[in-house]
Amino acid sequence: MKAGRYYGPGDIRIDNIPDPVPKPGQVKVKVTQALCGSDLHAYLTNAPVYATNEPHELTGETRPVTLGHEFAGTIVDVGPGVDTIKWAPGMNVVIEPIFSCMKEDCLPCSNGTRNICPQIAPIGMSGWGGGLAEYITVDLQYVHVLPKGVSLEVGACIEPLSVAYHAVKRSGFTPGQTVLIIGAGPIGLFLLKVIRSIDPSSIVIVSEPATIRREFALEHGAARVINPATEQVPIAVKNTVGPGVHLAFDAAGVQASLDACVDSLRLRGTYVNVAVWEAKSTLDVNLILGKELNFTGSLSYDRVHEEVIKLVAEGKITGIEKLITSKIALDDVVKDGFECLLNEKEKHG
Structure with missing residues (x-):
């Protein structure tokens, strides 16, 4: 599959890499992605949560890693042991990308504020795949079903809305x-x-x-x-x-x-x-x-995706699709995505 991978500041490449295979407790998702200001920081400079040349504390991964933490998609396969009624292929889902150490002696993780764990690490920044790819495999604890009537494009905006x-x-x-x-x-x-x-x-x-x-x-x-x-x-x-x-x-x-x-x-x-x-x-x-x-x-969020999805599904937050200014192919993400957003702010919301 194709993936937009981060090699370092100013160096994002579209690579061909193997399709991911879902492990036990995972689903495989065909991705719809949104570009984020945080990804622009990675394009410009060494942001602390992005993968480096040293193995990441939680993922063990080094550069290059697949970018993209604001995304939704459709389940296309499930791993062993996954309930195929609750997580059926064809379901549209949103990914909540924040994960942390979850150690018992970590105060933020133990009191429900894992977003301020010293080892906070997002999918699409620190490893475990990302939204700038055709597919990703994700642990079920980070997956939320999109209600009917909420499009994948709107679903890709749930993360920044959170x-x-x-x-x-x-x-x-x-x-x-x-x-x-x-x-x-x-x-x-x-x-x-x-x-x-x-x-x-x-x-x-x-x-x-x-x-x-x-x-x-x-x-x-x-x-x-x-x-x-x-x-x-x-x-x-x-x-x-x-x-x-x-x-x-x-x-x-x-x-x-x-x-x-x-x-x-x-x-x-x-x-x-x-x-x-x-x-x-x-x-x-x-x-x-x-x-x-x-x-x-205020840093990111901690497990508020379900609340936000409900607000959108109930029509209490509307008009999100009107904020989507363009759609681009993965092959064009550097020129028509990153560089365009950096250089043509007058054209994009």
Whole structure:
């Protein structure tokens, strides 16, 4: 089969590799894949969770590994011992890619927060196959059935939607609170959709330099959009909501977004970092002290896929398919996927 494999930063190749064979307790899935901002980080730099030339602690794999952790697909085969009624070939499924050490003495794994295990490792980054391939075999504990009426394309978006859902839960958002989202890429737009599923009328402001992403934000429920290239975000926010926002989500992960979030928060507001940073930041701690701000991070998710799938199936989160700007063949994933998303942000949401 064909697979998009990661050899190192800037080096992703389409290789022909053997089809995977399902082991006991596994299913074989024909893949529908979505490209993620985290994969773009791998394309640009050495992100810590991606495989290296040293064997990974959990998977034992080294580069090259198959990329892709946001994906859905159709079961085409099952391994020995798998219940073929519950997991029948032809079923559409979503893969929850996060796994961790699951050791008894690991506090995060033992208390239900495996997403912050020191050894967190996603499928499609650290090994065990990935979504940028024609097929993958996956342990059943990471597989969720897609309800009828939910397409595979939408299913491929469940993983980033889960990232946003977890971040909103971490924020403590309640109906009526005002919100700033900086960065209207996939995660920023999914943050907006999750918030709108909870409260259709809260004031949500989105800051984003790319025109098409600002347009998407307005279409999907933003009360106001800001172009940070032409407006000062904190001033625009306070002109809209007076004392500042209750919550600020940083989905951009740069110094300017951090500063804008902190300056835009009202007293005792909450900053939530959702972005993966490529560089170190500086922080005015006295400003946090003086405003008594809450400051937190949100990393991936931990077993919320079922909740998110239910929200989508029940129609509480809608319009996801409208955020899919193009479909490309696996052979073209580097040129028309990675390079296009990096260089043509004005064309893609």
